[in-house]
Amino acid sequence: xxxxxxxxxxxxxxxxxxxxxxxxxxxxxxxxxxxxxxxxxxxxxxxxxxxxxxxxxxxxxxxxxxxxxxxxxxxxxxxxxxxxx
Numbered sequence: 186x187x188x189x190x191x192x193x194x195x196x197x198x199x200x201x202x203x204x205x206x207x208x209x210x211x212x213x214x215x216x217x218x219x220x221x222x223x224x225x226x227x228x229x230x231x232x233x234x235x236x237x238x239x240x241x242x243x244x245x246x247x248x249x250x251x252x253x254x255x256x257x258x259x260x261x262x263x264x265x266x267x268x269x270x
Contacts, residue, residue, distance in 0.1 A: 210236060214245070222251055 217235035220226035232242035
């Protein structure tokens, strides 16, 4: 699959109330957050889409009080993996 380009009309870009040099990064970050919240994108892939490190991504989720998609089964699996290493 190829990269996807989304066209945002100029009047909407101007209405964003963002400095022009931050528009692309902010839109990518917002898309990443929305897709992660809906369970469409994993945390790692959402962080990559947002152009953030995993640490920065986790801080953003915490600041926005966005619940992580991490169940008890995930914790058990991670503990078992760590124990094998």
